[in-house]
Amino acid sequence: MAMSDELRSIQEMVERGVREASSLEELEQLRISATGKKGSLTAIMRSMGKLAPEERPAMGQLANSVRSGVEEAIARRKAELSRAALEARIQADAVDVTLPGRRLSQGTQHLISQIREEIEDIFVGLGYTVEDGPYVETTYYNFTALNAPEDHPSRSAKDTFYVEDRAPEGKATHVLGESDVLLRTQTSGVQVHVMEEKEPPIYMICPGTVFRPDTADANHLPQFTQVEGLVVDEGITFGDLKGTLDYFCREIFGKDRATRYRPHFFPFTEPSCEVDVSCGVCHGKGCRFCKNTGWLEILGCGMVDPNVFSYVGINPEKYSGFAFGIGVERVAALRYDLPDLRMLMTGDMRFLRQF
Ligand code: DAH
Numbered sequence: 520m521a522m523s524d525e526l527r528s529i530q531e532m533v534e535r536g537v538r539e540a541s542s543l544e545e546l547e548q549l550r551i552s553a554t555g556k557k558g559s560l561t562a563i564m565r566s567m568g569k570l571a572p573e574e575r576p577a578m579g580q581l582a583n584s585v586r587s588g589v590e591e592a593i594a595r596r597k598a599e600l601s602r603a604a605l606e607a608r609i610q611a612d613a614v615d616v617t618l619p620g621r622r623l624s625q626g627t628q629h630l631i632s633q634i635r636e637e638i639e640d641i642f643v644g645l646g647y648t649v650e651d652g653p654y655v656e657t658t659y660y661n662f663t664a665l666n667a668p669e670d671h672p673s674r675s676a677k678d679t680f681y682v683e684d685r686a687p688e689g690k691a692t693h694v695l696g697e698s699d700v701l702l703r704t705q706t707s708g709v710q711v712h713v714m715e716e717k718e719p720p721i722y723m724i725c726p727g728t729v730f731r732p733d734t735a736d737a738n739h740l741p742q743f744t745q746v747e748g749l750v751v752d753e754g755i756t757f758g759d760l761k762g763t764l765d766y767f768c769r770e771i772f773g774k775d776r777a778t779r780y781r782p783h784f785f786p787f788t789e790p791s792c793e794v795d796v797s798c799g800v801c802h803g804k805g806c807r808f809c810k811n812t813g814w815l816e817i818l819g820c821g822m823v824d825p826n827v828f829s830y831v832g833i834n835p836e837k838y839s840g841f842a843f844g845i846g847v848e849r850v851a852a853l854r855y856d857l858p859d860l861r862m863l864m865t866g867d868m869r870f871l872r873q874f
Pocket of ligand 1: 704705706707747748785787788791818819820821841842843844845
């Protein structure tokens, strides 16, 4: 092929390549193959010396113009491709600064934790200590040392979650031993632990979770929260119990709510009572919320039974005391007129955000 034809065919090839190149890398390959050290155009320029002297000027001129044409075409395409690449990157990285920011929602304490801490604050203010106890107990701490008789119905597997069921095979019930393991049904067992470890005077509360095999409904939960209280000192009377719990009720529900002490039975206290607070919905007149009684029950209490003292080696001739157990979910329901305790367990943010 004549050199001029060769030059033109290189020019055509490069121009086509430039048109078809879709990336900067492809374009660079094309440049190297034409004007690089081992490129086709470079090779022709080098062979210029072999031409007859009279052919050289025309051929040299042609080769130079082909080279500058090729270089220019590559440079132009390179600018185009670079702009496109930059454009694509800007598109991909685009941040729309006019969009509203994504707010990180800040967590808050659950209503039950708030009220539990509020109850703690009230009693810490009266000089009580805050104790802790195990969720998994033995029958000794949950029942026996709390003076519950062997045949007390609350000991049955219908009312207590047993972790280890030691009933003889084929028998539904059995007399439970002292070492049967269960999920505590009440925080009262902590009274026994504390009295075993500390000498009177004792002024303590213990908040914590308790468990009962109840189906959840508007008024029951299989897992709920109690705050146990225990006072053991010389000369403690029912007047101390009433003064303390009246103060607690006023602090937590406000001064306009009345309290009522209703006789009741608990194995570990004598005498015992349940404390009701006047209904916040009807202010004592009677409504659906309080089942037309005007009152709502929030805690059990009483004077510590001397039998309980004898289990832990405290002299009932020298010391007396009172105990109480507050239902924290009940307190929440009463304070905020909640129609259904299950609202406290479902984690529905529309409900929880209100507190
Ligand atoms: N443990 C009782 C319950 O779960 C509540 C209770 C009543 C606790 C009287 C006490 C008490 O300390 O003295 O129903």
